[in-house]
Amino acid sequence: MAEIFMFLYSGGLELLCDSKKIHNVNVEQQNGEDKLIMKDLLSWVRTNLIKERPEMFMKGDTVRPGVLVLVNDCDWELSGQLSTTLEDKDVVVFISTLHGG
Amino acid sequence: MSEIRESDNVCRIMAELQSLKEAKSTIDNKISLLEAELRDLQNDAANNNELSPQMIYRYSRHLLLPNFGVLGQQNLLNSSILVVGAGGLGSPALLYLAACGVGRLGIVDHDIVELNNMHRQIIHTETYIGKPKVKSAASACRSVNSSIRVVEHQEALRTSNALEIFSKYDIIVDATDNAPTRYMISDCCVVLGKPLVSGAALGLEGQLTVYNYNGGPCYRCLFPTPPPTTACQRCADSGVLGVVPGIIGCLQALEAIKIAASVGEPLSGRMLLFDALSARIRIVKIRGRSLQCEACGENSKFTQQQFREFDYENFTQTPLSVSPLKLNLLPSESRISSKEYNEIILKKEPHVLVDVRPAHHFKIVSLPKSLNIPLSTLEARLPEILSALKKEEEDNRGVVSGSSAQLYVVCRRGNDSQRAVQSLQKLGFTYAKDIVGGLESWAHNVDPNFPTY
Numbered sequence: 001m002a003e004i005f006m007f008l009y010s011g012g013l014e015l016l017c018d019s020k021k022i023h024n025v026n027v028e029q030q031n032g033e034d035k036l037i038m039k040d041l042l043s044w045v046r047t048n049l050i051k052e053r054p055e056m057f058m059k060g061d062t063v064r065p066g067v068l069v070l071v072n073d074c075d076w077e078l079s080g081q082l083s084t085t086l087e088d089k090d091v092v093v094f095i096s097t098l099h100g101g
Numbered sequence: 102m103s104e105i106r107e108s109d110n111v112c113r114i115m116a117e118l119q120s121l122k123e124a125k126s127t128i129d130n131k132i133s134l135l136e137a138e139l140r141d142l143q144n145d146a147a148n149n150n151e152l153s154p155q156m157i158y159r160y161s162r163h164l165l166l167p168n169f170g171v172l173g174q175q176n177l178l179n180s181s182i183l184v185v186g187a188g189g190l191g192s193p194a195l196l197y198l199a200a201c202g203v204g205r206l207g208i209v210d211h212d213i214v215e216l217n218n219m220h221r222q223i224i225h226t227e228t229y230i231g232k233p234k235v236k237s238a239a240s241a242c243r244s245v246n247s248s249i250r251v252v253e254h255q256e257a258l259r260t261s262n263a264l265e266i267f268s269k270y271d272i273i274v275d276a277t278d279n280a281p282t283r284y285m286i287s288d289c290c291v292v293l294g295k296p297l298v299s300g301a302a303l304g305l306e307g308q309l310t311v312y313n314y315n316g317g318p319c320y321r322c323l324f325p326t327p328p329p330t331t332a333c334q335r336c337a338d339s340g341v342l343g344v345v346p347g348i349i350g351c352l353q354a355l356e357a358i359k360i361a362a363s364v365g366e367p368l369s370g371r372m373l374l375f376d377a378l379s380a381r382i383r384i385v386k387i388r389g390r391s392l393q394c395e396a397c398g399e400n401s402k403f404t405q406q407q408f409r410e411f412d413y414e415n416f417t418q419t420p421l422s423v424s425p426l427k428l429n430l431l432p433s434e435s436r437i438s439s440k441e442y443n444e445i446i447l448k449k450e451p452h453v454l455v456d457v458r459p460a461h462h463f464k465i466v467s468l469p470k471s472l473n474i475p476l477s478t479l480e481a482r483l484p485e486i487l488s489a490l491k492k493e494e495e496d497n498r499g500v501v502s503g504s505s506a507q508l509y510v511v512c513r514r515g516n517d518s519q520r521a522v523q524s525l526q527k528l529g530f531t532y533a534k535d536i537v538g539g540l541e542s543w544a545h546n547v548d549p550n551f552p553t554y
């Protein structure tokens with residue numbers, strides 16, 4: 001079990017999750033693994049947090065195109081995407097890219 | 102009699118004011134053009150690498166900065182920057198870039214200034230409403246700094262003209278408002294090897310980063326696949342607090358100045374996220390250049406020719422022009438025009454009008470006696486429609502014989518109303534019809550005093 005701080009940034013991602021931008025969540029690792037990874041967090045988010053239009057947040061078991069994911073302020077591309085290991089008190093930020101001006 | 106005379110006078114004074122204002126802006130424009138021409142001639146005569154006494158005085162506060170100084174200012178004066186879009190982001194960016202002494206400043210835009218731009222596009226003044234944004238922005242830049250060269254590109258950016266325009270500048274600033282243009286600008290910068298200062302704003306949030314700079318990522322490295330069109334919101338639909346693009350536009354000017362002057366650390370490989378409502382600014386580390394990137398990757402052979410032929414509208418499933426979507430989901434027998442609806446009101450035919458816009462839109466303006474049931478709540482609130490229909494029939498019993506109450510649906514532009522009629526028809530209201538073109542059509546064709554937004 002780990003406590004994760006989640007921030008939802010830009011483009012109305014928070015509207016899918018109870019209109020809250022900041023979430024403190026407690027997530028269990030899946031399949032008896034001892035490490036919690038991003039994949040676990042996303043499937044937890046999908047089951048427990050997203051109230052409507054999941055396709056605006058996710059595609060398959062990952063985020064939809066146009067959403068950046070940051071673990072402790074660092075692009076998850078640099079830490080292994082879905083297999084990024086999460087630890088207690090880690091901060092995960094989801095950013096939906098904006099196009100307006 | 103006196104009332105008529107008064108209104109005549111008001112009209113005459115307004116017309117005279119308008120023509121005087123126009124004459125004044127034409128003269129002002131001419132003065133600043135001539136002044137710029139004169140400075141150009143004087144500058145060409147002087148040694149280009151030395152600051153003239155006037156320049157030393159004008160830019161003295163820059164020259165006093167130890168980290169910027171004469172070299173930074175000379176670099177700026179010798180640089181050229183192109184701002185694509187003279188809107189909410191471009192307005193402050195252009196004003197600061199003109200003021201700080203960028204040698205040559207280009208502006209691309211094909212829009213005209215509208216009243217509903219004024220709350221955020223602070224470079225434009227009311228006298229320019231109805232005139233091209235490029236003209237308005239260029240004149241404002243010249244009146245701030247007549248010693249720089251301002252170049253007007255009054256055209257829509259397309260793959261057919263982007264290479265030619267971009268190649269004349271050192272740095273590109275993306276101050277546009279849609280996904281296909283953002284991909285096009287990034288790709289063009291990759292093909293030509295130009296750094297790109299990219300900003301975006303919507304609602305109460307903004308984003309900023311520098312692409313294609315010193316081995317850093319491009320837009321496609323971050324977003325190889327375009328987002329679904331439903332995730333691309335526009336300021337015209339979702340709204341935007343005027344100062345938010347203002348802040349991001351100022352930061353874009355800052356990043357462009359840093360690159361042009363070769364000072365500091367540009368925001369490359371990092372992204373700034375601004376949340377106005379909670380007063381939070383976050384700067385995050387983003388990925389570097391992707392080796393697999395289709396535009397700038399190791400094995401990419403994205404050429405100028407391929408750029409010219411690339412279909413950005415198809416790639417993003419979004420039109421390059423900002424004209425709003427016009428759906429056509431219903432057969433004509435399930436639709437009526439705003440004029441026909443007006444006839445129904447005049448003939449007092451029994452009916453219920455459901456307005457399916459979100460509640461905060463409904464509060465701006467609505468038609469009398471319309472019932473607000475936002476599209477997202479339509480199914481759950483069917484009983485309300487049923488009881489409204491029943492009440493309308495009871496109220497009209499004896500007045501109009503035999504006919505049952507009709508059901509009409511309206512929205513802002515006539516897209517959501519069609520979606521609503523589709524669901525209503527599936528739920529048994531086969532007689533439901535929508536008003537073509539929504540409230541905008543009502544304002545255009547029936548009641549010119551009805552507010553549009």
